[in-house]
């Protein structure tokens with residue numbers, strides 16, 4: 001029996017071994033020796049215990065032998081003399097087992113990362129929440145993550161933000177490209193409203209497309225930003241009030257005194273008709289200086305005043321600024337176009353536009369040495385866009401200016417206090433473009 005089986009075993013190109021009724025290995029074919037090292041006197045190692053063997057049925061088992069994970073399929077055979085043997089077919093499953101273990105390790109690592117994340121992580125499919133981590137439950141005021149499963153993913157979103165988030169969420173599940181990061185509000189279980197920033201991607205979960213989202217609670221940041229905005233609006237207002245008061249004081253006190261001085265000087269001339277030439281020159285210089293001072297005072301108070309806006313429409317006041325500018329710079333070609341300003345806007349916004357306009361023209365006159373200025377102001381609800389372009393000497397906006405001016409900074413401050421943006425596009429020799437984008441509430 002043994003010999004004929006051995007020959008047969010050798011003819012098969014798959015690892016096979018022959019065992020006796022007690023489970024001892026009697027023989028191994030070439031493939032088995034090659035694959036698992038059944039040689040070197042270890043032929044009789046036990047792969048299987050005697051009591052596990054059964055003459056009635058086939059046995060399947062996984063064992064570890066010589067460092068290999070082996071899948072054994074054992075079937076009984078009977079020799080001519082009625083003795084029972086077992087033929088075992090062996091399959092090396094070491095690599096498969098290792099992969100399985102690796103996957104298990106990886107998924108354990110993922111689970112640990114997800115559960116300990118400071119971000120609230122959730123997975124949604126077809127608009128329904130399928131998974132959330134502990135932080136997610138905590139953030140929305142649930143005691144147990146399980147309470148969040150099976151709900152529509154917008155169940156805790158602030159009603160005003162639901163349409164926007166819902167649309168983006170459902171589109172994301174369908175793999176449509178979207179801004180992956182944005183801000184909205186959630187309502188906690190106890191009714192508290194929090195601000196969250198979402199970062200979302202899509203992934204496959206349980207074999208189907210899903211949206212994976214990371215949420216971070218940014219309520220503190222939003223509150224701080226709001227406070228800063230209110231504070232800088234207040235500072236701007238205080239500065240404006242002070243300017244207004246100073247302009248009024250200068251106009252009333254100095255302006256009147258200067259007018260009186262001018263009047264008296266004119267009169268004085270009639271009392272001293274026979275001045276020597278030197279005296280006449282001095283007298284005329286005095287009059288010219290008083291006039292220059294009065295002119296300077298008029299311009300300064302005009303620059304500081306903002307009550308012009310209380311009397312005239314914004315565009316009319318800006319037109320006047322442009323006219324004065326052109327008068328002072330006859331060599332410059334200036335064009336000013338405005339669009340969409342039919343009604344009065346929030347006075348604070350009008351004042352902001354006015355001050356930006358003023359400071360930009362002042363910078364052009366002080367620094368640009370341009371011969372062409374183009375200004376475009378458009379209002380298309382809910383935004384005002386102002387672009388002021390000159391073809392002058394330009395500068396490097398990133399480099400710190402040698403002079404410590406606050407013109408550009410205060411323009412930015414004003415715009416940001418309304419949640420707007422200011423861009424400075426300039427380079428030496430390339431002219432300067434200022435672009436303001438101001439939301440109108």
Ligand SMILES: Nc1ncnc2c1ncn2[C@@H]1O[C@H](COP(=O)(O)OP(=O)(O)O)[C@@H](O)[C@H]1O
Nearest residue numbers: 363364367368394395401403405406407408432
């Ligand atoms: N239109 C412009 N053309 C060239 N340089 C400019 C222009 N506007 C601003 N600058 C540069 O930016 C600097 C900062 O401007 P600003 O903050 O208004 O301060 P200031 O006008 O008091 O110097 C200026 O000193 C100048 O170098």
Ligand SMILES: [Mg+2]
Nearest residue numbers: 363405407408
């Ligand atoms: Mg300036």
